[in-house]
Amino acid sequence: MKIQNDNQWLYTISSKHKLFALNFKEIWRYRDLLAMFVKRDVVTLYKQTILGPLWYLIQPLFTSVIFTLVFNNLGNISTGSIPPFLFNLASITAWNYFKECLTGTSNTFTKNQAIFGKVYFPRVIMPMSVTISNLLKFGIQLLIFLGFYLYYFIVGSSVEMNLNILLFPVYVIMMALLGLGLGMIISSMTTKYRDLHVLVGFGVQLLMYLSAVPYSVAEARLKFPEFVVPFVEYSPLTQIIEGFRYMLLNSGDFSWMSFTYTLVSSFVIFLLGLIIFNKTEKKFIDTV
C-alpha cells in the first residue's frame, strides 16, 4: 500500500524557489477571487460620495485645462493642427491608466500585509485585480475624451483617426503590463526597505514629464538639449503615449520599429516584475 513517489505530492512548501514559479493553474482556480477583488474595488469606490464616478471626469479635465494653459498658451508648445486641449486630454487619459496601475500595485505588499499574513492565495491576484479594475476608470475617461472628440469633430477642427486604431487593445495591454510590471517591482523592493516608497510619488511625476505627455516627440527633438532626447525617445511610455495620440488624432509619428520595441520592453518589464514578485511573496511577511 505504501507507494510514495515524490510526484504524488500535490505541492511542496520549501525555502527554495524556481526563478519563474507562476502557477497558472492555481491562478485559474482562484479566478473567482480575482473577480471578487475587482468587484470590491469597483463597488466600494463611490460609496458615500455625492458625485460618484463624476470624480473620474473632473480630474483629467482639469489637468488638461491646466496643461493647455501652461504648456500651450504660456509655453507655446505646438500641437500642430490638433486643438491643444484635445491633445492633452488624449495624453492624460492614456497616462492616467498607466499611472493608476503603477501606484495601485506599487504598495501591494505593504497595504495587504494583514490579509497576506493570514491566508494564502496566489499573491499576484492582488495587483492583477488592481490593473483590471482600473480599466473601468480608463473606460470612463476614454468616453469623456470621445465626447470632446466628437464635439471638436462637429465644430470642424482637423481631427481624424487612422487605421492604427486597430492596435488600440495592444496599447492598452502594453500600458497594463508596464504599470503592473513596474508596480510589482516596486512593491517587492519596498517590503524590507521603504526607501523606494518615498520615490514613487514624485518619481511618477518626473516620469510623466519625461514621457512626452504634455508635448509631442517631434517638439522634444526640436527643443530639448541633445542629451535629453534619447531619454524621451527610449522610454517605452513615450512610445505608448505618442502611439495613442497617433491613432486617435493622427498626430506625431509611428514606426513598426518603435512599436515592436515598446511591445518587447513592456513584456520584459512585466516578466521581470513577476520574477521579483514571486521571489518576494514567499517571505515578505517576515520583513514587511
Add this chain to the structure above:
Amino acid sequence: MNDIILKVENISKQYRLGLIGTGTLRHDLNRWWYKIRGKEDPFLQVGEVNDRSVKGESDYVWALQDINFEVEKGEVLGIVGKNGAGKSTLLKILSRVTAPTQGEVKTKGDIASLLEVGTGFHPEMTGRENIFLNGAILGMTKKEIKQKLEQIIAFSGCARYIDTPVKRYSIGMRVRLAFSVAAFLEPDILVVDEVLAVGDAEFQKKAIGKMQDISQGEGRTVLFVSHDMTSIEALCSRVIVLQNGKIALIDTPQKAIEFYLKSDQTDDEINYVNVRGDKQFYIKKITINGGHNRNNIVKSGSSIKMKFELNKGLLPEELKKIAFYLIIKNELQSPVLTLSNMYDSSFEYSKIATRYLECEIKGINLTEGRYSVTTWLTFNNALSNQINDAFVFEVIQTDFYKTGKMPSPREHGYMLLNQNWSCS
C-alpha cells in the same frame, strides 16, 4: 490505511530580531555576497534557541528547529505549547503564508486555514457580498459559496443584517459571520488556530460543535492549535508539544497534555513572606506534587498531594491542639472552599512526634482558573501562623465529564460534580 496526507521534513525557521534599518542592509549584502559565490548563508549558523524569557546574544533566533512529523488522512492533530513556542509560526508555514528557512512540507491535499477570522472583510460591502469575498479569499469558488449561502447565513445568525454594510455590524456579529464562512470550507486539511475563543457563550458552543462535526463527522484532516485542553483532549487523536521551537513530544492527548502541563510550570519558589501569627508553630516548607513551585498547574479531575513541613516536631498532645486549614480562593479572592484536618474523620493522630502534615485530594472538582491558597495554622485556638497566597494552582480544563462539554467558571460556578441523569 496509513495514508499520509501531510509530511513535514526538517522544518526550521529563523527570524531576525530588532529593528530593520541600515544595519540590516549590511547583513543583507553579506548574505547576498555569500549566495552569489554559492556558499551557505553565514547567518544560518548563528541563531539561538528561541526562549522568550531569556535575553540572548545573537540577533538571530530559531523560531522553529528541525520539525518533523507526518499526518495521516482523517487525523486530528493537536499542537500545544507556551506563548512563543512556535505554534503560530508552524501554522503560518503550513498555510503557506511564509516559507521555512530550511526544510520542506509536502502535502497531498489543499490546506486551508482559519488563522484569524474576519480578515478581508470590506466594511463598505454588505454581509452577503462579504460572504462571497471572504469565501473566495479562503479558496472557495463562487458556485460553492452560492450553494452554501443559506446555510452560512443561518449559522451566523445574522440574517436580518445580511444586506447591511459590515461597518454597521458589532464586533461580535462580524466574528460570527466570519467564522460561519470559514466553517463551511471543505479543504482536505483544515488548520485551526484558536478561533473558538470568539463570540458569546451561545456561539462558542455552536462553533465547538461545528468543529467536532468537521473533524469527527466528516472525517476531515485537522491541525488544531489551542490552549484549551478540554477541546484538545476531546477533539484530537494525537498531540504535538512544542517547546522553544522544537518538538518535545508527540503522543496521545492524555500523555501530551500531562507532559505539557508539567513543563509549563514556572520555577518561582513558594513564598513564606506574607505571614501573620505568633509563630509558635509555623510552616517551614511546602511541597506540592513533589515540587516546590509557587505556581502549580493541575488538570481538573486530577489529584494533588500537598506536604507541609513544620518548624519543629509536634508531640502527640500538641498535635491534638493543632488545626490546619487551607483556604482556597478564586481569582476574585472569594473563598471557594476550605480544606482542613478538622474535616477528615479518618485523620489519625500519631503516637510519636510529627513534623509533617499531608493532604491529598483525589480529583480536583474545580473549573478552570487560578486558585490561590492561604494556609492557616492554629494552636489551641490561637492563630499561630498564616501565610496569605502561599501558593497557587492553576486548574486547566480537561474533559472532566467525558462529554466534551465544560461549564465556564464565571457563568456557571467553580465546582464540578459527577452526576447521574436519567429520564423516564
